[in-house]
Amino acid sequence: MRIVLSVALAAMALAAISIQTPAVAEGSAGVGDLRIVHPWARASAGHGNTGAAFMTIVNSGGADDKLVAASTSVARTTEIHETKMENGVMKMRMLMGGLVIPAGAEVALKPMGLHVMMMGVTEKLVEGETLLLTLTFEQAGSVEVAVPIAGPGAMMAPTMN
Numbered sequence: 001m002r003i004v005l006s007v008a009l010a011a012m013a014l015a016a017i018s019i020q021t022p023a024v025a026e027g028s029a030g031v032g033d034l035r036i037v038h039p040w041a042r043a044s045a046g047h048g049n050t051g052a053a054f055m056t057i058v059n060s061g062g063a064d065d066k067l068v069a070a071s072t073s074v075a076r077t078t079e080i081h082e083t084k085m086e087n088g089v090m091k092m093r094m095l096m097g098g099l100v101i102p103a104g105a106e107v108a109l110k111p112m113g114l115h116v117m118m119m120g121v122t123e124k125l126v127e128g129e130t131l132l133l134t135l136t137f138e139q140a141g142s143v144e145v146a147v148p149i150a151g152p153g154a155m156m157a158p159t160m161n
């Protein structure tokens with residue numbers, strides 16, 4: 001019985017290790033005091049070669065930081081956008097000065113709001129696949145984020161499993 005038990009414990013220890021590694025790589029990423037939580041992307045519904053990426057950026061540090069740039073190899077241009085209602089029309093525009101992530105706070109990028117805009121997408125965004133997005137912050141520096149891709153027009157992150 002003792003041998004069986006120790007084998008079972010060893011198997012559990014191995015399982016714990018193998019679960020932890022992909023969770024860190026795919027579910028979130030971090031740099032300095034910042035964490036990128038639940039990143040996801042989608043192809044824009046009805047538009048040929050644009051896409052958007054969403055996530056929550058958490059700043060656990062004591063100083064403000066700023067998202068100043070984003071890039072990915074699958075798009076020619078990547079910008080940080082905000083969405084606003086103007087005279088009943090939804091419009092989006094580039095945040096020229098970057099996006100402030102206040103100290104001790106979190107900023108959510110989500111559909112109909114702030115987003116990372118990918119234009120001139122050169123590789124089709126395929127549901128179920130992952131794209132690599134590099135985010136550059138003024139203080140913390142750059143971090144590469146593995147971003148799961150949802151279906152076109154999706155309003156929520158794909159289910160993680």
Ligand SMILES: [Cu+2]
Pocket residue numbers: 081082092093115116117
């Ligand atoms: Cu946009």
